[in-house]
Amino acid sequence: MNFTMTADQRELQAAARDFARAELPAIATELERDNKPPSHDLVRRYAEMGFLGINVPSELGGLGLGNLEALIVLEEFAKISSAVAFPIFESSVGPVRAIELFAPESLKRRVVPAVCRGEMVVAVSMSEPDAGSALTDLKTKAVVQGDKVIVNGTKRWCSGGGHADAYLVYCRLSDEPGARSIGAVLVEKGAPGLTFGPNEQLMGFRGIPSSDLYFDNCEIPAENIVVPAGGFKKLMEAFDLERCGNATMALGQASGALEDVCVYVQERKQFGKPIAEFQAVQLKLAEMQMKVDAARLLIWRAASNAQDGLPSVLDSSLGKCFANTIAREVTGDALQLMGAYGYSKDFPMERRLRDSWGWGIAGGAIDIQKTNIAAAMLGRRFDQRR
Incomplete structure (x- = not known):
């Protein structure tokens, strides 16, 4: 057991700390005031500095480092504010990792490098009006029809709702009861049948906008199935x-x-x-x-x-x-x-x-x-x- 960071980890921590303290406090204040997410320009700046996808394999555009390194960097950004840290969170420990691990190769190679380049933000959508802690009670349904998937349902409390470029949506992909039918699909912003509720007004998390997602015969390609039924x-x-x-x-x-x-x-x-x-x-x-x-x-x-x-x-x-x-x-x-x-x-x-x-x-x-x-x-x- 080793309780000491390596020289490389200390150097990475210092780089993240110096950048965050020098450039992000004023931005954090703006995001808090306006309740808006970090701009695409700022997210791309994160990518240029090597702060996105820290633990994503290098062949997919990440740094190829470990989970610990990603968490070290995340803490330094989170010290400034949750909002400025959220792109780091999403790219290193959020839904992007599920896509990296489980998605079909074509989808993985289209999405994960784009996230690491700061060109795409992916949010996770799990909760529903009647399914929060009891997640296996979710009702959102995705039906495969040839080379397409039709999604219907309502998602709630999606951090990133309305502004993310794509959503990893937990849903039912078969008629099996409980967890046996649950999988996940990637729904990209602009997909026909996807709309959003108003921005939630929360006690905190300003700068991490949250909203409902509504799927009304929302149509996506079948290749956007990240985890099929039974993959809960x-x-x-x-x-x-x-x-x-x-x-x-x-x-x-x-x-x-x-x-x-x-x-x-x-x-x-x-x-x-x-x-x-x-x-x-x-x-x-x-x-x-x-x-x-x-x-x-x-x-x-x-x-x-x-x-x-x-x-x-x-x-x-x-x-x-x-x-x-x-x-x-x-x-x-x-x-x-x-x-x-x-x-x-x-x-x-x-x-x-x-x-x-x-x-x-x-x-x-x-x-x-x-x-x-x-x-x-x-x-x-x-x-x-x-």
Whole structure:
């Protein structure tokens, strides 16, 4: 077991940190204000800097590095804001990896390199009005008709809805009950029969627009079937990596908050001295540091144990559950230490707090991760319906 980053990993981390701190804070403020996603120009800039598809094989346009390297970079961007980090998330640990692993060769080679070049953004669309935590209750149906697939249904809470270039849509591809009929198709923006609901107004995640997706006899090529019916287990295995990405986005809110508040408490003076001199502040800082380090170690363990494959459900759920929980606590404590400055929208702290609550809901709520953990511990699945 090695707890030290390699020289190459440290160099990559420094490059990501320097770029993010120098160029992204003002952009993050704009995205928060306007609730708009990063521009295509910015995403292409990420690609030019080598920050997209870090763990995607080089033959598909990525850097060919490991999952750990991707998560190291993701945290540095997430420290600035969730919105500026989201293209990194989508290209390294999101739906693009499912396409890379499971899609037909022609689709894979058309989509994945385009994402790594910053020319295409792909979002995942899983939830529905009546299927969130109970994902196998989804109703969206895709019917193969010759060389075409006809999709009907409604998707909800799609981060990227309305602005992404394509969507990995979980749907039913046969009449088998439960998970046995579930697979996934890629629906590109502009496909006949695809429309979008209004932009959701959420507590946080501004700059990561979310909307409903409506499929009304939506027509796509049959080659856009990424995972056929019966492939739900494959999809969820790929989603174990996305859990690590979600956990890292939450971690970034906490570690960014901790870095900022450490500067603040040494500059802010009350009663004639910096507030860092007060023992109560020192104790709170120590608690925050312990939580951040523990979350990072759990996430990195999940990535390392997978040896650049897909993490286990146990490791990924442990990392996500803990990081989601401590992010809310650490950002809350940091906001309290900064007082009115933390509560003000002129500073990023309150945004981090709001986003931290979102990461504990997105991608599987905290309590769902706990049921995953218990199931993995005991070697069985628990039927929540009975």
